[in-house]
Amino acid sequence: MLIQCTKKLLDTLKKRPDHVENVPPLYSWHANLLTINRRKTVVLMNDVSRYTVVLYGLKAADFRKLDGLIADAIRRTLSDASVNPEIIERYLSASPGCVYAKTKNRAMVARLNKACENVQFRGEVLDPNDLIQSAAGRGTSKILVGNSSGDYIIPDEVMYKELAKLTDQPVIQCRAAVIKATLVLENHDVWRRVVVPLDITFRQLHRILQVLFQWTDSHLHEFTVYKGGKPSARLVCDKEALDFPGNIPMFMENDRLLSEFARKGICIIYAYDFGDGWNHVLKVESIDENSTKNVPVCLEGKENTPPEDVGGEWGYEDYLKIMNDPTHPEHDERVEWSGDQSDQIFDLDDVNFRLETML
Missing domain, CATH: 3.30.420 (Nucleotidyltransferase; domain 5)
Structure with missing residues (x-):
């Protein structure tokens, strides 16, 4: 060399x-x-x-x-x-x-x-x-x-x-999962379908989900893996959480790969912002054993994500009511508060551009 x-x-x-x-x-x-x-x-x-x-x-x-x-x-x-x-x-x-x-x-x-x-x-x-x-x-x-x-x-x-040019084999060789991530909201259908390499950590999966749902990574989060309908593992972002172990095995998200848990049909709950309580259901729809793509790719999605710190699902409904009524006495205040988030829309091309440069 x-x-x-x-x-x-x-x-x-x-x-x-x-x-x-x-x-x-x-x-x-x-x-x-x-x-x-x-x-x-x-x-x-x-x-x-x-x-x-x-x-x-x-x-x-x-x-x-x-x-x-x-x-x-x-x-x-x-x-x-x-x-x-x-x-x-x-x-x-x-x-x-x-x-x-x-x-x-x-x-x-x-x-x-x-x-x-x-x-x-x-x-x-x-x-x-x-x-x-x-x-x-x-x-x-x-x-x-x-x-x-x-x-x-x-x-x-x-x-x-x-x-x-050195070989006739595919250069990229990895396993990947197709995951449908759905934000739990009673009155809205907010979801993203994404292909992710399986050899990423849960910390990297967190970053992918932040991009998919246009969150700002301003709050704590954790993952709970379900097996047979029961929680089988928790993956946390803060070491202090390890001081309060429960009945479910707990790991730092940096220490575990998605491949250790992901199987077709498995369910993972991704909780973000424990105050507002945004829960995302991650359903592994399929596994590709011979993927030639080494970056996450969003295939499709629906509806926009609520603004940060809006006050959970109830606060989001109140926010939408005020934003859709220019005559409401709090309308101008909410527009100023929401800033760039007021016109935040799901843009597939923009999401994939950001995903391609992150891993």
Whole structure:
């Protein structure tokens, strides 16, 4: 693997740059060293696709074993994107080890700097307990960027096309579930049907549901898995909840994958905002064992979601009554209170755009 480093990174590695020619762009990466949240961070950008891989919180000892960390980071980032493991290993074995050289030219450095900016923008979500920041790399690789011909590309799509040339197998290989999520409302039919990869955590499922229903992630939430009509597991977002165990096994949502519980026909209740009491019934309608889509996709949906903090179902009915009556004495006050939520509508294209860039 050819790693073309900025001077700052070469100085940190205490390496003299090698002179290397004729390395295929798929096996060539540009790399920079920067500081994010006071932690040393290496950002790698693939030359042909601009796919991004991130190492975060590096110590002096880590730089001495950077070859292995780079291979591990590429492997984990592609694996978390549901790339076929055989293709990943074929890619890594085709160019074992790392050779370090100077950056190629100003154009490539400009592209690398843009990738670094996009990683820095995601600084608040970087995990201080993990060297390999798979989510940041994959998220950055979903951002539309320009190329030398004046067109725009999405790095991960280009990377998958390049990897496809190494084999006749599908690049993306994962299991996925079709889930119908219904917001429990007596007088309204609010639901979304979505395809989600099964190898996501319940924390990621929470984020997907927030996008689907246009919530703002301003309140606590939890999941309850039902088996045979009875609750069999609770997945919570707050560690303090673990101090109050009940008769149902309780787990942190970050520690469990959807695949551990999802079966055709199973029911999961997603509770959001315990004050307003928004309950969503998640029904697993089917399982696709050979999905080639590694991001959630909303297939269809119906009706809009109530505004945040509206006061639950009763408050929502009162809100609608006032909003639909311009002569009501509280109408103007409610319009001002609701702000952007007053004209919030379910837009399938917008929802899918947001879903595609989140995992």
